[in-house]
Every structure is written in structure tokens, then in C-alpha cells.
Amino acid sequence: MALGKLKKKRRIQVILVAVVALAASTALIGYAMRDGINFFRSPSQIAEVPPGPTEVFRIGGLVEDGSLIRGQGETVTFRVTDxxxxxxxxxxxxxxxxxxxxxxxxxxxxxxxxxxxxxxxLAKHDESYMPREVIDSLKEQGVYQAPDAEISMN
Known part of the structure; x- marks a missing residue:
């Protein structure tokens, strides 16, 4: 009987150590990724609920026509729209x-x-590419226009 109780006690200890190790590794992964996760927002989402000034995030859309202004040095201002x-x-x-x-x-x-x-x-890398987040945002607004698909028969 004493051997059975010892095995049960050992099994519980192993399970507890595994749970603690899993929790610690999850916490370390979350801590390491805290600055690496950037949430995507469209201009409409930013207009509705502006994020705080310390929050790093991604914005996407189209560069508004007539809004690109090159300043002194390498500073550029423009407007992004969805x-x-x-x-x-x-x-x-x-x-x-x-x-x-x-x-x-x-x-x-x-x-x-x-x-x-x-x-x-980041800008599109060829004449037909647009990031998925930007396409999804433009589709939600009803302004997305798919690029003309050219099919070549060689």
C-alpha cells in the first residue's frame, strides 16, 4: 500500500511541475512578443476610436491623391484613406x-x-499587389476595385 501512495504522490508532483512549467513558458512567450505584435487598423477605425499615443499599430489604405507633400530633408506627409x-x-x-x-x-x-x-x-511591390488587410478594409467600405486580370496564353 505504501508503494501505491508513493506513486500517486510522485504523479501529482510531476503534473504540478508540468503545469507550472507550461504557465511560465506561456508568460515568457507573451512577454517576449509584447512589442512584436502590431494590430492593424483602417483609417475609419482610427477615426471612430483613436488609439492612445503610446500604442504601436499598423495602418493601411490608399495614399490620398493630392496629399503627398515632401518637407525639408527626408520628412514626408500625406493622408491615407480607405x-x-x-x-x-x-x-x-x-x-x-x-x-x-x-x-x-x-x-x-x-x-x-x-x-x-x-x-x-511599406508600399505594394508590383502593379497588382495590395496587402490583405488593406483589401479587407477597402472591401468593408465598399470601395475596393479588383485589378484587371490579364491572362496571357503562351
Whole structure:
């Protein structure tokens, strides 16, 4: 009988150690990823519920026609829109070659005093690509237009 109780006690100890190890590893993974997860928001979502100035997130949409202004040095301002709302963006750095008005873009940064301060800007990488988040946001607003599909028969 004493051997059976010892095995049961050992089994409970092993289970408790496994639960504690699982909880600790989950907490460490969450802590490591706290800065690596950036939530995506459309300009309409930002207009409805503006995020706090310390929250880093991604914004996507189309660069509004006529809004691109190159400032002094490498600072650029423009507005990003999803067709329903537009958000002013300020970015200091070198823009991607394919960045331009009327083109899709995704930026990472913070929303401070009514302006999205971008730390990174990504533009589409060919004439037909647009990030999935931007397409989904534009579809929700009813302004998405699929690019013309060209089929070549070689």
C-alpha cells in the first residue's frame, strides 16, 4: 500500500511541475512578443476610436491623391484613406520606390495629436499587389476595385 501512495504522490508532483512549467513558458512567450505584435487598423477605425499615443499599430489604405507633400530633408506627409475616412501621416526616412499617390500602403507607428507618426512605410511591390488587410478594409467600405486580370496564353 505504501508503494501505491508513493506513486500517486510522485504523479501529482510531476503534473504540478508540468503545469507550472507550461504557465511560465506561456508568460515568457507573451512577454517576449509584447512589442512584436502590431494590430492593424483602417483609417475609419482610427477615426471612430483613436488609439492612445503610446500604442504601436499598423495602418493601411490608399495614399490620398493630392496629399503627398515632401518637407525639408527626408520628412514626408500625406493622408491615407480607405474611402470613408482619411488620416494624416508623417514619416521621416526614405520611401519605397513604388510609393505614390493612389497606391496601397501599410505603415507602422503611433497616433499622436491627430497624426500617425510612421516609423516604417511599406508600399505594394508590383502593379497588382495590395496587402490583405488593406483589401479587407477597402472591401468593408465598399470601395475596393479588383485589378484587371490579364491572362496571357503562351
Amino acid at each position: 474611402g470613408a475616412a482619411a488620416v494624416p501621416v508623417s514619416y521621416t526616412g526614405v520611401l519605397p520606390d513604388l510609393f505614390g499617390e493612389g497606391e496601397g500602403m501599410v505603415g507602422t507607428g503611433r497616433y499622436v495629436d491627430g497624426t500617425f507618426l510612421a516609423s516604417e512605410i
